[in-house]
Amino acid sequence: MTNRKISVFLLTMMNLATILSIKNWPFAAEFGFSSLFFILLAVLTFFIPSALVSAELATGWPQQGGVFVWVKEALGNRMGFLAVWLLWVENVVWYPTILSFIGGTIAYAIDPPLAENNLFNFFMILFVFWAVTFLNMRGLRFSGFISTFGVISGTLLPGLLIVVLGISWLASGRPVEIPMNWDSFFPDISHPYQLVFLSGVILSFAGIEMNAVHANDVENPQRSYPLAILISVVLIVFFTSFGTLSIAMVIPQGKINLVAGGVAAIDYFLSAYNLKGFIPLISILISFGALAGLSTWIAGPSKGLLTAAQSGDLPPILRSVNRHGMPVGMLILQGLIVTVLAFVFLIMPNVNSSFWMMTAMVSQLYLLMYLLLFISAIVLKIRFPSVPRAFNVPGGKWGMIFVSILGILASVFCIIFGFFPPTQIDTGDIVQYELIQVVGIVAFCVAPFLILYFKKPEWDK
Numbered sequence: 001m002t003n004r005k006i007s008v009f010l011l012t013m014m015n016l017a018t019i020l021s022i023k024n025w026p027f028a029a030e031f032g033f034s035s036l037f038f039i040l041l042a043v044l045t046f047f048i049p050s051a052l053v054s055a056e057l058a059t060g061w062p063q064q065g066g067v068f069v070w071v072k073e074a075l076g077n078r079m080g081f082l083a084v085w086l087l088w089v090e091n092v093v094w095y096p097t098i099l100s101f102i103g104g105t106i107a108y109a110i111d112p113p114l115a116e117n118n119l120f121n122f123f124m125i126l127f128v129f130w131a132v133t134f135l136n137m138r139g140l141r142f143s144g145f146i147s148t149f150g151v152i153s154g155t156l157l158p159g160l161l162i163v164v165l166g167i168s169w170l171a172s173g174r175p176v177e178i179p180m181n182w183d184s185f186f187p188d189i190s191h192p193y194q195l196v197f198l199s200g201v202i203l204s205f206a207g208i209e210m211n212a213v214h215a216n217d218v219e220n221p222q223r224s225y226p227l228a229i230l231i232s233v234v235l236i237v238f239f240t241s242f243g244t245l246s247i248a249m250v251i252p253q254g255k256i257n258l259v260a261g262g263v264a265a266i267d268y269f270l271s272a273y274n275l276k277g278f279i280p281l282i283s284i285l286i287s288f289g290a291l292a293g294l295s296t297w298i299a300g301p302s303k304g305l306l307t308a309a310q311s312g313d314l315p316p317i318l319r320s321v322n323r324h325g326m327p328v329g330m331l332i333l334q335g336l337i338v339t340v341l342a343f344v345f346l347i348m349p350n351v352n353s354s355f356w357m358m359t360a361m362v363s364q365l366y367l368l369m370y371l372l373l374f375i376s377a378i379v380l381k382i383r384f385p386s387v388p389r390a391f392n393v394p395g396g397k398w399g400m401i402f403v404s405i406l407g408i409l410a411s412v413f414c415i416i417f418g419f420f421p422p423t424q425i426d427t428g429d430i431v432q433y434e435l436i437q438v439v440g441i442v443a444f445c446v447a448p449f450l451i452l453y454f455k456k457p458e459w460d461k
Contacts, residue, residue: 006218008228010148015208015232017147017292020155020239022162023101024204028240029248031201032178034187038201039241042410047205049407050370051233052393053377054209055226056400060380060389062221066304067209067373074376074383078452081313083372085448087210088301088334090365093440095294095338097362099125102290108267109280109287125342132291133335136298137326150292154285159239161282165273166246174272176249199414203363204240208232209373210301226391302330312460313452361440364418367411368445374404374411 006014028035057070067087072080103124107114114120135146170176178184208229218224270276306327309319318329380387381400393400419437 006224008219008224008231011218011224011228012231012235013148013151014296015228016151016155016235017289017296018207018210019205019232019293020151020159020236021098021101021204021290021293022155022159022243022286023098023290024201025162025240025244025247028201028204028244029251031187032248033180033184033245035201035244035248036241037185037187038198039237039244042198042202042205043237045406045410046202047208047233047237049374049403049410050206051208051229052403053374053400053407055229055391056389056393057377057380058209058225059221059391060384060387062218062225066307067369068304068307070380071372071376074379075372077311077313078449079372079376081308081452082445082448083369083376084301084304084308086365086369086372086445088305088330089444089447090362090369091297091301092334092337093341093365093444094297094362095129095334096125096341098290098294098297099128099338099342102128102287102294105283105287105290109283112267122342126339128291129294129338130335132295133298133331136295137322137328137331138324146295147292150288150290150295154287154289154292156239156289158282158286158289159243162246163239163242165270166242166249169246169249169272177252178248180249199360199363199367199418202410202414203366205236206366206370207297210297210304223390298331298334299326302327302334306330313455315456315459360418361437364415364437364441365444367415367418368441370411371408374407377404 028039031038058066061069061073066084068080068084070080071083100121103121104114106124107117107120267276267279270278270282303326305314306319306321308314309316309327309330318327318333320327320329322328378401381397385397393403395402419434
């Protein structure tokens with residue numbers, strides 16, 4: 001591993017690659033103008049609390065490991081292993097969703113109907129994931145370069161284009177697909193589907209804690225980490241709010257495609273301005289942005305689980321690293337699991353249903369990890385008040401308790417409603433849907449305890 005450190009700029013780019021994605025905007029756009037209400041709610045109850053908590057914990061316990069170290073210090077080794085396992089395994093389940101978005105986006109550059117083709121998405125998932133996995137084996141600096149290039153060219157520029165054209169659309173008096181007034185700002189929550197989609201909105205703000213696993217590689221982590229988080233939060237909230245609203249204004253709600261909605265919005269925009277010929281180029285750029293996020297997520301959680309493996313919680317083969325410091329065994333293992341999960345795209349009724357099935361399960365697993373994170377933040381604040389932190393949550397102990405409880409309530413709320421399938425998406429037989437959700441979540445949560453139960457003495461060597 002090179003001795004060069006990660007700068008504030010690079011860490012910010014990695015944070016943006018982790019969270020900011022045009023893929024997430026169609027989720028919130030389903031709410032119309034009330035998407036701003038739900039985005040604001042998600043930011044106040046989940047995004048800001050998780051950002052504040054992560055900044056304090058990363059500066060108080062900056063050693064490599066992130067969530068594993070924090071939860072282990074607060075709740076013991078078993079819970080620490082469960083937390084980092086959930087962070088890793090929810091990504092393994094999530095990879096097919098981001099990969100299907102990449103496939104759907106690339107389809108717009110080739111033949112748009114391919115975005116709805118399950119077989120096309122299946123093969124795109126396998127090809128893209130394994131290609132990015134092998135690229136990540138070249139090291140964190142190389143992964144950071146991919147993140148920076150992908151975020152700028154594939155997320156910020158196309159995202160800015162969506163925002164600017166959305167403002168132009170509104171200013172020029174073109175027809176708007178949603179009412180934009182005070183009454184429509186507040187959502188109608190008489191039907192559970194509104195609350196179901198809220199879990200998708202909250203999930204789109206998850207991940208700010210993930211890059212803490214690279215704390216040892218950051219220049220002056222006590223200063224750089226909180227500063228990078230602050231810049232990241234401002235940019236993410238800006239682009240998500242205005243990008244989502246632009247999509248909602250242009251595309252009729254019933255026609256929003258969860259897989260390729262971002263590209264569909266640009267297609268609408270550019271067609272209205274007689275610039276449809278630029279669609280293939282924009283599609284490729286957005287794919288770069290999604291690849292940047294994929295690259296960052298492949299590297300981060302794997303290094304977090306590597307810390308657990310090096311502590312003796314996993315077989316020695318999974319703690320192996322190459323000359324670039326990348327966990328080769330872990331990367332290969334998650335690649336094999338993703339290959340198996342990709343078959344969901346061949347058995348579900350359509351691409352949208354597969355996309356939502358994966359997203360719902362990811363949301364549940366990830367939110368369980370966040371429960372452990374917020375509980376640990378409170379425990380560490382009370383049990384170790386003298387540990388120096390370069391950044392402290394405003395309000396001291398009670399400030400930490402307040403923001404952590406907000407995060408806990410938001411997480412529990414979304415876990416409950418995550419079991420309700422949305423009415424707009426054909427998820428197939430309801431029994432099959434719930435069975436896959438329950439069995440999948442239970443199996444993934446029990447797995448780390450089974451691993452520790454059958455742990456062999458030689459793992460500690």
